[in-house]
Amino acid sequence: MKIALVGAGNLATHLALSLVKAGHHVVGICSKTGETARSLSLRIGQESMATSRLDELPKADVYLIATKDDVISTIAEEWPGNLSEGLIVHTSGSVDINVLAPAGIPYGVLYPLQTFSKERDVDFKKIPCFVEGSTTEDTMKLMELARSVSNKVYTLSSEHRRLLHLSAVFACNFVNHLYDIAEQQLKQNGFPTEWLQPLIEETAAKIKTVSAREAQTGPAIRKDQRVIECHSAILAQEPQHLLIYNILTESIYQTFHQ
Amino acid sequence: MKIALVGAGNLATHLALSLVKAGHHVVGICSKTGETARSLSLRIGQESMATSRLDELPKADVYLIATKDDVISTIAEEWPGNLSEGLIVHTSGSVDINVLAPAGIPYGVLYPLQTFSKERDVDFKKIPCFVEGSTTEDTMKLMELARSVSNKVYTLSSEHRRLLHLSAVFACNFVNHLYDIAEQQLKQNGFPTEWLQPLIEETAAKIKTVSAREAQTGPAIRKDQRVIECHSAILAQEPQHLLIYNILTESIYQTFHQ
Incomplete structure (x- = not known):
C-alpha cells in the first residue's frame, strides 16, 4: 500500500521502518517543522516526500497519524480537500475513532500497544495491534495493513x-x-x-x-x-x-x- | 565449605542449588516441620541431613538463615550450644547484622538482591550480593563464599x-x-x-x-x-x-x- 505519515516521532519512526520492511511504500511524511520528517525520510531509505504541510502530502491509500493525542482532532478538522480519497487513521490508545469524522474520508484506528523510543529497536511483529474502522470495509483494510507488520492483530472498539x-x-x-x-x-x-x-x-x-x-x-x-x-x-x-x-x-x- | 541451611523456601532453594553447583557441601537443612527440608535435600542431590530441629543440624563452616525476617532474631536467641563454631549468616535486606549477636558465634549477612520463586530458574552468577561480617575476617570469609556463587559481590553496611x-x-x-x-x-x-x-x-x-x-x-x-x-x-x-x-x-x- 501507499502510506503517508503525519508525525515523525518515536511511534512514526518504528511504524515507518516496519511498513517499509513489510513491502509498503511510505510516499510522504509530514511533521510540524518538516525537519524530523526529513530525518525520518532519510532513515527509511525510500523515496518519501518530507513536508511540514498536510496539503503537500502525496496521495496515499492510508494516512497514518502518529502525533500527540491532542493534535489529532485539529488534523481531522483541517484535513486538506486535495486528499479526498484513502483512509485516515490515528494510532492513539485513548482517542475515540469519531474524532476523525470531520476529515470527510473513511477513517479508522490502528493502536500498537507498546512504548517506543527512537533509539531502541523493537520487534513490531510481536506488538499487539488493535484496529477499528468506520465501516466493516475499513476495518478489513486496516486488519490487512496491521497484519503485514504484526503477528498479533485484534479488532477493538474505542471504548475497549x-x-x-x-x-x-x-x-x-x-x-x-x-x-x-x-x-x-x-x-x-x-x-x-x-x-x-x-x-x-x-x-x-x-x-x-x-x-x-x-x-x-x-x-x-x-x-x-x-x-x-x-x-x-x-x-x-x-x-x-x-x-x-x-x-x-x-x-x-x-x-x-x- | 560445609554449609547448613536454616529455611527451605524460595531463597533457600536457589541458594542450595547454587552452592552445590559451586562445589560446596550442603550438610544439613532445617525447616519448621522438616518436610520442606526433606524435599530440598532430595532436590539438590547431595547427602544433606533434613531436620526440624536446629540442634540436630550437623556442624558446618557457615549456617545460612533463609527464613522470614521476623524469625531471624528468635533463631539467634535460641541458637543451640552444640553448634558453637562456624559463622551464622542471615540473608535479609532489612534486618540489622547485630540481631545475630545472641547466637554467640561469629556472624554476618549475605543479601542477594533478587525476587525468588521455587519454580523459576535464576542465574545466581548475575545476582548482586551484599555482604557484611561482624569482623573483617568474617567479611572476608563471606566475600569468598558469595563470590563462589555470584559475579557481583559487594560489602555493604546494615544501614546502607x-x-x-x-x-x-x-x-x-x-x-x-x-x-x-x-x-x-x-x-x-x-x-x-x-x-x-x-x-x-x-x-x-x-x-x-x-x-x-x-x-x-x-x-x-x-x-x-x-x-x-x-x-x-x-x-x-x-x-x-x-x-x-x-x-x-x-x-x-x-x-x-x-
Missing part, C-alpha cells in the same frame, strides 16, 4: 481501547515512575543504578509464568510491620515518596488480607 | 542495605502490584493478560539503555488532562485504584513540571 490503555498506564507509565523513584534513591545514596537491573528484569519476566497476584512478595504481603515502619522512617523527609509508599503498601495489604 | 532494600520494594514489590492491578483490569474486561506482556518487557528493558527519568511516557508527563479525566471517570467505581492513579499521576506531573 480506552480501558486497555488505562491498564497500559498502570503497567508501563506508572511502573516506569516507580523505577525512577528507585533510581533516585540509589543515586542519593551513591549506589549504582545497575544494582537493581536483575531484580527489575526478573520481576517483569516472572509474570510470564505466574500471575502478578501469585508473584507478589515483599513486606506488605508478609504483614511485616517492623520493616514497614523502618521504611517509613527513612522516607520521612520525602513526603511524596512516603505517600506513594503508604498507598501501595496499604493496597497490597488489602488485596491479600481483607 | 536497608536503604537499598527500600529501593527494591519500589522497583519490585510495588511494580508487581501495579502489574496485578493492570491484570485485574484486563480480566474484568475479558481481555487476555498476555496483551500487556510485550509492553511490560520493553518498559523493564528500556532502562538498561536510558534512565527511567528519560524513559518516562504517558498522559501525566504530556499534561494530557483530557485523557487523565477520562481515566479517572473509568476508575470512579474503584476508589483504591483511583487513589493510586491520582497519586502517581500527580507525582509524575510534579517530577517533570515543577
Whole structure:
C-alpha cells in the first residue's frame, strides 16, 4: 500500500521502518517543522516526500497519524480537500475513532500497544495491534495493513481501547515512575543504578509464568510491620515518596488480607 | 565449605542449588516441620541431613538463615550450644547484622538482591550480593563464599542495605502490584493478560539503555488532562485504584513540571 505519515516521532519512526520492511511504500511524511520528517525520510531509505504541510502530502491509500493525542482532532478538522480519497487513521490508545469524522474520508484506528523510543529497536511483529474502522470495509483494510507488520492483530472498539490503555498506564507509565523513584534513591545514596537491573528484569519476566497476584512478595504481603515502619522512617523527609509508599503498601495489604 | 541451611523456601532453594553447583557441601537443612527440608535435600542431590530441629543440624563452616525476617532474631536467641563454631549468616535486606549477636558465634549477612520463586530458574552468577561480617575476617570469609556463587559481590553496611532494600520494594514489590492491578483490569474486561506482556518487557528493558527519568511516557508527563479525566471517570467505581492513579499521576506531573 501507499502510506503517508503525519508525525515523525518515536511511534512514526518504528511504524515507518516496519511498513517499509513489510513491502509498503511510505510516499510522504509530514511533521510540524518538516525537519524530523526529513530525518525520518532519510532513515527509511525510500523515496518519501518530507513536508511540514498536510496539503503537500502525496496521495496515499492510508494516512497514518502518529502525533500527540491532542493534535489529532485539529488534523481531522483541517484535513486538506486535495486528499479526498484513502483512509485516515490515528494510532492513539485513548482517542475515540469519531474524532476523525470531520476529515470527510473513511477513517479508522490502528493502536500498537507498546512504548517506543527512537533509539531502541523493537520487534513490531510481536506488538499487539488493535484496529477499528468506520465501516466493516475499513476495518478489513486496516486488519490487512496491521497484519503485514504484526503477528498479533485484534479488532477493538474505542471504548475497549480506552480501558486497555488505562491498564497500559498502570503497567508501563506508572511502573516506569516507580523505577525512577528507585533510581533516585540509589543515586542519593551513591549506589549504582545497575544494582537493581536483575531484580527489575526478573520481576517483569516472572509474570510470564505466574500471575502478578501469585508473584507478589515483599513486606506488605508478609504483614511485616517492623520493616514497614523502618521504611517509613527513612522516607520521612520525602513526603511524596512516603505517600506513594503508604498507598501501595496499604493496597497490597488489602488485596491479600481483607 | 560445609554449609547448613536454616529455611527451605524460595531463597533457600536457589541458594542450595547454587552452592552445590559451586562445589560446596550442603550438610544439613532445617525447616519448621522438616518436610520442606526433606524435599530440598532430595532436590539438590547431595547427602544433606533434613531436620526440624536446629540442634540436630550437623556442624558446618557457615549456617545460612533463609527464613522470614521476623524469625531471624528468635533463631539467634535460641541458637543451640552444640553448634558453637562456624559463622551464622542471615540473608535479609532489612534486618540489622547485630540481631545475630545472641547466637554467640561469629556472624554476618549475605543479601542477594533478587525476587525468588521455587519454580523459576535464576542465574545466581548475575545476582548482586551484599555482604557484611561482624569482623573483617568474617567479611572476608563471606566475600569468598558469595563470590563462589555470584559475579557481583559487594560489602555493604546494615544501614546502607536497608536503604537499598527500600529501593527494591519500589522497583519490585510495588511494580508487581501495579502489574496485578493492570491484570485485574484486563480480566474484568475479558481481555487476555498476555496483551500487556510485550509492553511490560520493553518498559523493564528500556532502562538498561536510558534512565527511567528519560524513559518516562504517558498522559501525566504530556499534561494530557483530557485523557487523565477520562481515566479517572473509568476508575470512579474503584476508589483504591483511583487513589493510586491520582497519586502517581500527580507525582509524575510534579517530577517533570515543577
